[in-house]
Amino acid sequence: MTAFADRSCAPLATVSGCDLRVPLVQGGETGYANFDYAASAPALAQVTDRVAALLPYYASVHRGAGYASRISTDCYEAARGSVARFLNADDDQVVVFTRNTTDALNLLAACVPGDTVVLDVEHHANFLPWTRHGRRVVPAADTVEETIQRVVAELCAKPAALLAITGASNVTGELLPLERLAWIAHQCGTRILVDAAQLAPHRRIDLRAAGIDYLAFSGHKAYAPFGAGVLVGRRDWLDAAEPYLAGGGAVRAVSTDGVEWAPAPQRHEAGSPNVLGVAALAAACDALAGLDETEVLEHERYLTHRLRYGLKTVPGVNFLRIWRDSADAVGIVAFTVEGFEPGRVAAYLSAEHGIGVRDGRFCAHPLLARLGVDAALRASIGLGTTATDVDRLVDAISTLVHKGPGWDYAETDGQWNPAPETRPFAATDAGAAPCGF
Missing domain, CATH: 3.40.640.10 (Type I PLP-dependent aspartate aminotransferase-like (Major domain))
Incomplete structure (x- = not known):
């Protein structure tokens, strides 16, 4: 994403998992881009x-x-x-x-x-x-x-x-x-x-x-x-x-x-x-x-604006908003992608790009009903988020819309997963993950 005015935007704080590498379904691995701070944020150092x-x-x-x-x-x-x-x-x-x-x-x-x-x-x-x-x-x-x-x-x-x-x-x-x-x-x-x-x-x-x-x-x-x-x-x-x-x-x-x-x-x-x-x-x-209050606010607003600006350029992306006159928001962006189930998009982002977002109704069923959607995607920004993370998410959504996913996905009991799943998980590969089940 090159159209947005660039600026240096390093993490504001060191968080656990900042150097986490995750496997990709197509092979290889990449650094994890965490956009699920609103659900559970990583620990500060x-x-x-x-x-x-x-x-x-x-x-x-x-x-x-x-x-x-x-x-x-x-x-x-x-x-x-x-x-x-x-x-x-x-x-x-x-x-x-x-x-x-x-x-x-x-x-x-x-x-x-x-x-x-x-x-x-x-x-x-x-x-x-x-x-x-x-x-x-x-x-x-x-x-x-x-x-x-x-x-x-x-x-x-x-x-x-x-x-x-x-x-x-x-x-x-x-x-x-x-x-x-x-x-x-x-x-x-x-x-x-x-x-x-x-x-x-x-x-x-x-x-x-x-x-x-x-x-x-x-x-x-x-x-x-x-x-x-x-x-x-x-x-x-x-x-x-x-x-x-x-x-x-x-x-x-x-x-x-x-x-x-x-x-x-x-x-x-x-x-x-x-x-x-x-x-x-x-x-x-x-x-x-x-932390410096002004610096935190500027960091969050810059990244949120960069994310919204990038996603606006992708055909079929629609943002969720409650009030048309709301003047401020924290670093949370909820959206849908026309033609793609939110759960499928989230699975694709994780499996093929190493990006974590949240999908579903976010424990706010009455609100989602008011907004006229059954489910959506949510990307949330935190102290460890960088401009590179934002650009990776925008590019991944753009690739999905213009080229489609590079892997097959299947829904089972409301959960979308790669088909087949090639990444190691603790429940299926003993010793492959830290919990070692």
Whole structure:
């Protein structure tokens, strides 16, 4: 792709897998081009370094007198401070560690004392949990402005305890004006929750300045794929609710006749916590906070624009968009290719070009239905993405459209695969892959 104004665009950070080589179905191998950051981002070097440093000291937390237990406990509790600083959390907001965003939102759903209002564009993690105390769905309009007016009308028509909103669409990357929505919610006596799974890895978030009451995101989408997530929010609902899990660590005292539960965050962190995952999440927050905000934004916008510009030149490529007046988006591009099933395109990109993208409905079935497609492709950009990666993806899609695939593909149970498959996999070739099944 030579028509686009060129510029040097090296990775902004070192991530695991940056030098990964993968086999091709036609023979040989190539460097892996990862465009699936929106699903799970690779670990930052700072994250793996911190986990490696802590691993020899891994031990039980909060109740161990041994030196390793003291170190693990200190690291676990210090991680709350890293997350709070990363988000500029208010003094009354507590940091509760969870498994992921889905876990965090289900935890909060059990604490909300009333109805929750959501849009129909949400990821399932921010759409399904709220039925417990009443979920009211507002259909998004074709513009951000009209969508906001619909939210206003819903909140004014009937009181709601919570407005649960996406920070950035996991399908299109489009952003909503969170500070404005928080102000609107508060004027209506409603609190606001932001699903920041896609927003936190891409944009700085200031909970105090934006007036956000609750926020959740996942480590595995924020360059810390070690099984931890977080819910940050106002204490009162969390302290008043029943513990998310009943067990050790969530209590002050237990007798045969009753229990005295601890306040949040311990109230909702029963059992042995994921110390290494929490340390990884804190390391990612520290590393992301240390990057130059302007440089990160320019890097992402340049690569996203380069990708869109290149794909626009390919006949039959159509982009997905929720709002025609949306002014900003994170580095996510969703598209279809006329005449080709998305799953087949994704299999072709992987097998013949060593490129990883996501295909399907992205755990956002109502949104895909609104956009009038059964499935699509999604290319997502991260700190390790380069201009060369972008050009490889554009060239591969162009080759597919103009020449067709160079290999046969077959669909089995909704999954497209090369036919025949010549690449080694752990499940079929013992010892050929790292897991060695």
